[in-house]
Amino acid sequence: MYIDIDFNSDEAIYIQLRNQIFMAIATSQIREGESLPSVRALADDIGVNMHTVNKAYTTLRQDGFLKVDRRRGAVVAVDVNKAVSLAKMRDYLRPLIARGICKGLSREEFKKLIDEIYDELQ
Amino acid sequence: MYIDIDFNSDEAIYIQLRNQIFMAIATSQIREGESLPSVRALADDIGVNMHTVNKAYTTLRQDGFLKVDRRRGAVVAVDVNKAVSLAKMRDYLRPLIARGICKGLSREEFKKLIDEIYDELQ
DNA sequence: CTAATTGTTATACCAATAATATAACAATTA
């Protein structure tokens, strides 16, 4: 796992970490059933406190991306519920699209961005 | 302007306010060149402190959605720079799309969401 | 001209969050 954290970012470290784990799963760098590094190992690796990594793992577990097994640690296990996922994604996207409309972005430009990011993540 | 704030949300009030102003501009409830309520009036209206509204206005100004005129207050004036807007939107969307891919959302489902939200905002 | 309202700035305070630092526990593993 190649995690790179920007310590000067205004984005919280545990959020950056969570987003990079999203990307690692989306790009199949980590696959379903595989284990993430232990909280201590990853914290040591990227140079942050154990609890910061633990917070990222905890939110990922609560949002249904990981399951924690005593024996195997944090294992990628994605709970899939299309309806719920679509509803949440709609709420995430709404203010972003409103912002884009203000700036004159068309729906075609948004769809092109979708395609580009999809291609980038595969 | 119909602003409704959820005081139990974990989303900051000034962020909720900013998002609703995005939506008001996107849906043409407020139009280019029109003024927003004064910080004091809007704060009084929604029952928050003046500085909370001021913070929302300040970020909107810094991001090129408002200009402040001594005479006319906070006026909707969107700075349009397609290249910059697209680049920023790409960065906003990337972690969201990664999240969606983890949950099994296809690019077609994303594009459908784009269309639905666009329709909703018009 | 006067009084009120505007955006803006400054200061102070409180609560919540982010991040760190130790430390300990039970369960598992080598």
Place this chain on the structure above:
DNA sequence: TAATTGTTATATTATTGGTATAACAATTAG
């Protein structure tokens, strides 16, 4: 048996979010 695991607890520091007053210069309304 010793080391490592996730987890929990406590404490501390810095930052952020929100509130509360207050004041200033510029503008506007009466």
